[in-house]
Amino acid sequence: MSTEGCVNQMLIPSDLLAAKVPEQEILDALGQFGYSEQAVFAVKISFEEAMVNAVKHGNQSDPAKYITVRYDVNAARAVIIVADEGNGFCPDSVPDCTAEENLTRPSGRGIMLMRAYMDQVQYSRRGNMVRMIKRNRAPS
Amino acid sequence: MADTYQHLRVNDMTKAVVVEFAQRKILEELSIIEIGQELSRLAAAFPGRILIVSFANVDHLSSGTLGQMIKLREQVARQNGHLILADIRPQIYEVFKITKLNRLFDISETTAEALDRIAPKP
Numbered sequence: 195m196s197t198e199g200c201v202n203q204m205l206i207p208s209d210l211l212a213a214k215v216p217e218q219e220i221l222d223a224l225g226q227f228g229y230s231e232q233a234v235f236a237v238k239i240s241f242e243e244a245m246v247n248a249v250k251h252g253n254q255s256d257p258a259k260y261i262t263v264r265y266d267v268n269a270a271r272a273v274i275i276v277a278d279e280g281n282g283f284c285p286d287s288v289p290d291c292t293a294e295e296n297l298t299r300p301s302g303r304g305i306m307l308m309r310a311y312m313d314q315v316q317y318s319r320r321g322n323m324v325r326m327i328k329r330n331r332a333p334s
Numbered sequence: 335m336a337d338t339y340q341h342l343r344v345n346d347m348t349k350a351v352v353v354e355f356a357q358r359k360i361l362e363e364l365s366i367i368e369i370g371q372e373l374s375r376l377a378a379a380f381p382g383r384i385l386i387v388s389f390a391n392v393d394h395l396s397s398g399t400l401g402q403m404i405k406l407r408e409q410v411a412r413q414n415g416h417l418i419l420a421d422i423r424p425q426i427y428e429v430f431k432i433t434k435l436n437r438l439f440d441i442s443e444t445t446a447e448a449l450d451r452i453a454p455k456p
Contacts (some may be wrong), residue, residue, distance in 0.1 A: 222407045235425055242396055250425070262337040298408065300401035303433050307397055 200226065200316030205260045208253040208278075213245040216263040223267035227332050236257030236311035237328050239270060243304035244276040244324050252278030252322055271313075271329045277315065337379050341369045344376060348382075349452055350384040352445055366405075370402035377406060380411040386435045386448045390421035400435060407439065418452075420445045 200223035206212040215216050220241060245261070253259035258280040266273045289296050291303045309315050314327040337344075342380040343354040353370070353376060377385065387403070403419070410417045422430065430436040442448035 211348060232425070235426065239429070246396065246398065267356065296405055297438045298445065300404045301397070303400055305398035305434065 200267050201266045202264065203262065205262055206257050207262060208249045208259050209255060210245065210249055213242075213249070213261075213263075216265065217241055217245070220265050220267065220272070224272060224280040227267060227269045227330060229272070229328075232301070233328055237274070240308040240311050240315075240328075241274060242325055244274070244326065246261075247304055247324075248276050248278035251283070252280030254280065255269055259291070269330060271327055272329050273325065275323065275325045277318075277323035280322050282318070285317050306326050336441055337375060337406060337448060339376065340371045341365065341372050342376060346380075347449065350386050351380045352386045352388060352449075356392070362394045366396065366398040366402055367398075370405065373402060377409045377413065377415070378416070381429045382417045384417050384418065384452055385410055386418045386442075386445055388445050389419060389423070389426060390422045390445075392426055393423065395426060397433075400429070400433060402434075403439070416440065418442055418448045420448045422431060 248261045264275040269295040312326040313329050316325045345352045409416045418440045
């Protein structure tokens with residue numbers, strides 16, 4: 195196993211099909227460093243939610259806008275950054291989807307899932323960039 | 335003419351309609367809109383029936399999938415039917431627990447258990 199991390203940055207169009215390229219690279223890197231099946235599931239679901247938010251809500255599927263994906267995966271942790279060209283938002287303004295009155299809302303669970311599955315989720319002040327960290331707890 | 339579905343396998347078992355997803359990796363954001371449309375068409379085709387949606391083929395899902403299931407539940411209820419989710423593997427069930435949707439949905443461990451539960455008792 196390589197001791198150096200897998201690092202890459204790419205600019206992708208506002209298109210969920212294009213998002214599969216960095217996703218596969220990240221999942222491959224997690225496999226290379228022996229992350230557990232649960233950790234891979236966590237990163238996959240969180241990355242997909244971040245990309246859906248960036249494409250649909252951030253860039254509003256505008257083909258003229260791009261998404262920057264940066265990842266740095268090593269044996270200790272995976273850091274993933276997703277930034278869109280949208281106006282941003284305040285993550286604290288998203289209603290609590292687990293509140294009884296919101297349980298039947300069909301949307302608004304993406305951020306909650308990212309926070310539940312990743313060890314750290316931080317938004318930029320503008321709210322158009324999210325940085326997520328997943329630590330590798332697999333036995334070395 | 336019977337309805338055809340690209341993403342679903344449908345089995346009308348008289349006491350319930352059992353639905354499975356045709357492919358393992360379909361419940362991703364790219365195809366979830368199409369799947370939602372097929373589920374809606376399916377619910378409309380079986381008003382007042384018990385619909386059992388089996389997750390046996392599902393090893394990944396997104397918040398979009400959860401949204402489609404919520405819409406399906408509401409549509410089925412509007413038509414005086416009932417929706418049961420079944421065969422949810424532990425990793426996927428965890429997503430329902432985190433979002434507390436395990437409290438909203440009627441969930442059976444297996445399709446067989448769901449069918450047994452709704453069978454008329456002697």
